[in-house]
Amino acid sequence: MTAGEAVVPVxxxxxxxxxxxxxxxxxxxxxxxxxxxxAVVLAVxxxxxxxxxxxxxxxxxxxxxxxxxWTFFQHPSVTLDNYKDALSSxxxxxxSFFVNSIVITIPAVIAPICLAALAAYVFAWVPFRGRNLxxxxxxxxxxxxxxxxxxxLLSLYVKAGxxxxxWTIWLSHTMFGLPLAIFLLYNFMREIPRELIEAxxxxxxxxxxIFFQVLLPLLTPALAAFAIFQFxxxxxxxxxxxxxxxxxxxxxxxxxxxxxxxxxxxTAWQLLSAGAFISMVIPVAVFIALQRFFVRGLLAGxxxx
Amino acid sequence: xxxxxxxxxxxEAIGLxxxxxxxILFIASRFSGRKGDRAVAALFLVPTVALxxxxxxxxxxxxxxQSFFNAAGDAFIGVDNYKTIFTDPDQITVLRNTIAxxxxxxxxxxxxxxxxxxxxxxxxxxxxAKALIFLPMAISxxxxxxxxxxxxxxxxxxxxxxxxxxxxxxxxxxxxTPQQWLIDxxxxxxxxxxxxxxxxxxxxxxxxxxxxxxxxxDIVEAARLDGVRAWGMFRYVTVPTIRPTLVVVLxxxxxxxxxxxxxxxxxxxxxxxTSVVANEFYSQSFRSNNQGLGAALATLLxxxxxxxxxxxxxxxxxxxxx
Numbered sequence: 001m002t003a004g005e006a007v008v009p010v011x012x013x014x015x016x017x018x019x020x021x022x023x024x025x026x027x028x029x030x031x032x033x034x035x036x037x038x039a040v041v042l043a044v045x046x047x048x049x050x051x052x053x054x055x056x057x058x059x060x061x062x063x064x065x066x067x068x069x070w071t072f073f074q075h076p077s078v079t080l081d082n083y084k085d086a087l088s089s090x091x092x093x094x095x096s097f098f099v100n101s102i103v104i105t106i107p108a109v110i111a112p113i114c115l116a117a118l119a120a121y122v123f124a125w126v127p128f129r130g131r132n133l134x135x136x137x138x139x140x141x142x143x144x145x146x147x148x149x150x151x152x153l154l155s156l157y158v159k160a161g162x163x164x165x166x167w168t169i170w171l172s173h174t175m176f177g178l179p180l181a182i183f184l185l186y187n188f189m190r191e192i193p194r195e196l197i198e199a200x201x202x203x204x205x206x207x208x209x210i211f212f213q214v215l216l217p218l219l220t221p222a223l224a225a226f227a228i229f230q231f232x233x234x235x236x237x238x239x240x241x242x243x244x245x246x247x248x249x250x251x252x253x254x255x256x257x258x259x260x261x262x263x264x265x266x267t268a269w270q271l272l273s274a275g276a277f278i279s280m281v282i283p284v285a286v287f288i289a290l291q292r293f294f295v296r297g298l299l300a301g302x303x304x305x
Numbered sequence: 306x307x308x309x310x311x312x313x314x315x316x317e318a319i320g321l322x323x324x325x326x327x328x329i330l331f332i333a334s335r336f337s338g339r340k341g342d343r344a345v346a347a348l349f350l351v352p353t354v355a356l357x358x359x360x361x362x363x364x365x366x367x368x369x370x371q372s373f374f375n376a377a378g379d380a381f382i383g384v385d386n387y388k389t390i391f392t393d394p395d396q397i398t399v400l401r402n403t404i405a406x407x408x409x410x411x412x413x414x415x416x417x418x419x420x421x422x423x424x425x426x427x428x429x430x431x432x433x434a435k436a437l438i439f440l441p442m443a444i445s446x447x448x449x450x451x452x453x454x455x456x457x458x459x460x461x462x463x464x465x466x467x468x469x470x471x472x473x474x475x476x477x478x479x480x481x482t483p484q485q486w487l488i489d490x491x492x493x494x495x496x497x498x499x500x501x502x503x504x505x506x507x508x509x510x511x512x513x514x515x516x517x518x519x520x521x522x523d524i525v526e527a528a529r530l531d532g533v534r535a536w537g538m539f540r541y542v543t544v545p546t547i548r549p550t551l552v553v554v555l556x557x558x559x560x561x562x563x564x565x566x567x568x569x570x571x572x573x574x575x576x577x578x579t580s581v582v583a584n585e586f587y588s589q590s591f592r593s594n595n596q597g598l599g600a601a602l603a604t605l606l607x608x609x610x611x612x613x614x615x616x617x618x619x620x621x622x623x624x625x626x627x
Contacts (some may be wrong), residue, residue: 039424043437049452068469099308103315118349128346143614147586147603149364175360207345208334236445238567250306255447259571276451287443
């Protein structure tokens with residue numbers, strides 16, 4: 001978790017005073033053939049590694065082991081066996097790890113959002129003594145690397161009898177996600193006009209009513225932005241899962257299974273390639289569908305490392 | 306555990322959580338008016354403060370304390386663990402690698418991101434072009450590591466064995482001999498760093514692209530009327546204007562890189578002299594069972610993050626007051 005990217009000084013909106021001619025002239029100057037060529041080369045370099053593994057995941061085992069994926073276009077032969085093997089229990093048994101990833105991720109996204117929304121509301125709109133100090137503390141905790149917390153937390157879980165259950169992972173991700181979530185939601189909540197809140201209070205609305213009827217509808221983009229961050233973070237996490245869940249198919253998520261597969265069967269590319277794409281399907285789909293919110297959240301100052 | 310049982314557990318957890326939040330909201334709704342402010346504040350903050358206290362504050366302090374204890378964690382040994390980090394040859398390799406990661410990754414990723422953002426700015430198909438670079442951000446570090454491990458795959462150079470890794474095939478096409486990219490130190494660290502650059506360039510590109518679009522057009526036009534060419538435009542208009550954003554991007558990637566663990570663990574497991582502080586923390590704590598050294602490495606990580614964040618915040622302040 002990182003802090004300090006407090007207020008990223010950029011806006012998503014282009015300045016209003018854009019003269020069309022200037023923009024058009026700028027376009028003419030900038031799209032020189034060399035610039036286009038460099039851009040295309042970069043795009044190809046960035047895409048090829050993923051593309052190569054994607055092709056590989058559909059090739060028969062024998063082909064994968066004896067020739068490069070670029071020869072596929074001369075001798076195309078396609079199979080889904082790699083995916084079947086990776087999912088089945090006598091192959092990579094990624095099927096049950098996939099379920100674990102889902103079971104881990106959903107509560108670990110819902111819990112910090114709800115708790116952070118309550119806390120951010122208090123920090124933004126309910127005055128009490130010591131509020132600013134407490135907020136600064138929560139803000140500062142974003143920079144604590146999770147490595148610092150793992151071992152004491154693990155012994156706490158063991159003492160509480162939670163070791164090896166989903167609870168360890170749900171709780172950990174909730175704890176680690178809270179500072180960033182509060183910070184992001186606080187930034188969005190402060191932008192809501194004070195008059196709106198004051199008017200609601202004049203009408204006799206309590207905090208709970210204000211929270212649900214005035215703030216929540218306005219906060220949807222912020223909630224979506226954090227939900228994507230947290231979703232990608234939890235789904236893609238390796239360290240927390242490895243520490244608290246071990247490698248058993250009972251609780252460990254896909255990332256742990258893949259990392260182990262990569263360590264023990266470093267040459268089983270048919271399993272690794274299919275497994276990698278099984279683990280990517282959901283985050284990439286979510287990411288593409290909700291990219292708009294993700295970028296907005298990014299620009300509002302949220303990124304966990 | 307079968308699938309159905311897992312989902313039952315999940316819904317139980319969500320149900321329990323909803324119940325707790327429901328109780329908090331119910332009690333809070335009993336209070337009204339300005340007098341209820343403190344009660345509502347306390348109610349809304351209790352779960353957060355409790356979780357952060359148990360999950361971040363207490364463990365953080367405990368780890369720093371443990372870093373002054375021995376491997377088993379039962380005898381005080383002063384700063385010996387820190388001495389080990391800075392004198393033991395293996396640990397010095399770890400520090401050297403970490404420095405390489407933190408110096409190279411932010412600058413290269415930001416440079417690539419900036420270049421690409423400028424090149425595709427206002428070009429046809431900008432959205433798609435950006436998405437291609439941006440997509441690695443959605444992939445897990447483990448997935449990215451597997452993608453690149455395949456690029457680096459090595460087959461012995463004998464008989465009619467064909468390369469399956471793209472990089473070695475390119476080397477062969479140009480008449481070279483295939484290399485074991487992930488085994489030969491110290492270059493193997495560079496090949497791991499490339500994976501991180503591949504992931505982070507998309508972040509840099511997105512944030513910088515937004516900053517470039519926010520540069521007022523009249524500035525650009527004025528410079529152009531003064532006869533400023535493309536390079537001068539970049540040097541004297543673009544970079545100075547987006548400087549605060551550049552600093553944020555560099556430091557954010559720097560912090561992320563400092564804590565990188567997944568890539569090293571998945572690609573080499575920290576073998577062949579590729580370990581970094583975040584990975585060494587894991588190995589010492591959970592493989593070698595050296596709790597004290599693990600705690601010291603974690604603390605070091607924390608200590609290293611602080612100056613970067615401090616610099617970042619100071620830059621932002623300076624930017625605001627200007």
